[in-house]
Amino acid sequence: MTLWVVLILLCFVALAFLVWPLYRSAGRLTPLLATIIVLAVGLSAALYHTIGHPGVPSGAGSGPDVDEMVASLEKRLQESPDDVDGWLMLGRSYESMKQYDKAVAAIEKAVALEKGQNAQTLVALGITLMESQRGEISDRTTKLFESALSLQPDNPNALFYGGAAAAERGDTALAADRWEILKAMDAPPEIQDLLQRKINEWRGLPPPPAPEKSEGAIVSINLSVSQAASSGLPADATVFVIARDPAAPSPPIAVTRLRLAQLPLTVTLGDSDAMVAGRPLSGFSTFEVVARVSISGTPMAQSGDWSGSSLVDTSEGHSIDLLIDQKVP
Numbered sequence: 001m002t003l004w005v006v007l008i009l010l011c012f013v014a015l016a017f018l019v020w021p022l023y024r025s026a027g028r029l030t031p032l033l034a035t036i037i038v039l040a041v042g043l044s045a046a047l048y049h050t051i052g053h054p055g056v057p058s059g060a061g062s063g064p065d066v067d068e069m070v071a072s073l074e075k076r077l078q079e080s081p082d083d084v085d086g087w088l089m090l091g092r093s094y095e096s097m098k099q100y101d102k103a104v105a106a107i108e109k110a111v112a113l114e115k116g117q118n119a120q121t122l123v124a125l126g127i128t129l130m131e132s133q134r135g136e137i138s139d140r141t142t143k144l145f146e147s148a149l150s151l152q153p154d155n156p157n158a159l160f161y162g163g164a165a166a167a168e169r170g171d172t173a174l175a176a177d178r179w180e181i182l183k184a185m186d187a188p189p190e191i192q193d194l195l196q197r198k199i200n201e202w203r204g205l206p207p208p209p210a211p212e213k214s215e216g217a218i219v220s221i222n223l224s225v226s227q228a229a230s231s232g233l234p235a236d237a238t239v240f241v242i243a244r245d246p247a248a249p250s251p252p253i254a255v256t257r258l259r260l261a262q263l264p265l266t267v268t269l270g271d272s273d274a275m276v277a278g279r280p281l282s283g284f285s286t287f288e289v290v291a292r293v294s295i296s297g298t299p300m301a302q303s304g305d306w307s308g309s310s311l312v313d314t315s316e317g318h319s320i321d322l323l324i325d326q327k328v329p
Helices: 002-026 031-047 064-079 084-096 100-113 119-132 138-153 156-168 174-183 189-203 228-232
Strands: 217-225 238-244 254-259 265-270 285-296 307-312 320-325
Touching: 064 084, 084 100, 084 119, 100 119, 119 138, 119 156, 138 156, 156 174, 174 189, 217 238, 217 285, 217 307, 238 265, 285 320
Parallel strands: 217 320
Antiparallel strands: 217 265, 238 254, 238 285, 285 307, 307 320
């Protein structure tokens, strides 16, 4: 499980420092960015911290404390220029300040000190280069991911980003091969399902059947969609059904998904849909249910999506009617 704890933490980093900044800077959902969002969120499974609201501060800039920290770190590196961890920390600091050129230069120092022999540092440089290039992947970035895989073929981050890069350049067979290796690394069942869906898509296979859920529904949602919404959306659009704490909506408590063509439908949410171990839906007497039709197929809300929401008080009943009728501006 240690590998997957590390991978989950890295997915958080991908969402906070790669996916959301790239989307804002690119101003559009590129194919690579869409792939990364889907799998970064999927691999995070229980760490799904951007459903409906990215939750990433838009002003992660250079306040006085950050400036002081960076200045102190720069000074220390002048005195100890062989400090690999220091250069990596400086690169991450510049990254959070959106000074991507400086971030790339700092991580390049770490790569040089390690003589290009650390797979994780090569991946870090590749990710930062993607940020500096507004989500576009260059030949150099591809080479970094490939070099990381040649050094450590089972590096989960190299497999993840190397697979995404392969898919972006049209080599979906290689992308599927890499994520099949990732899937075999003792991934929890819910993560295996998400990986397998993408692998099947790349191999031109039908999606795998949804995993069976245990009994014990906490809430039944009679879900339908308005005529205005359904008339402008593809029948195979993904619908996310989310239970979340109104006081702390991120991460959500429980999530399931289906296709628009299945509506109207009674959907149940229970402890088997919980996103975080030890945080079951049954532990909440009140929560909000949100249903969203995602045009992009990703859980991040996009302009043009349609949604509906309702508060649930389990002391008053366990069944609600929910209509998807609100368009995301």
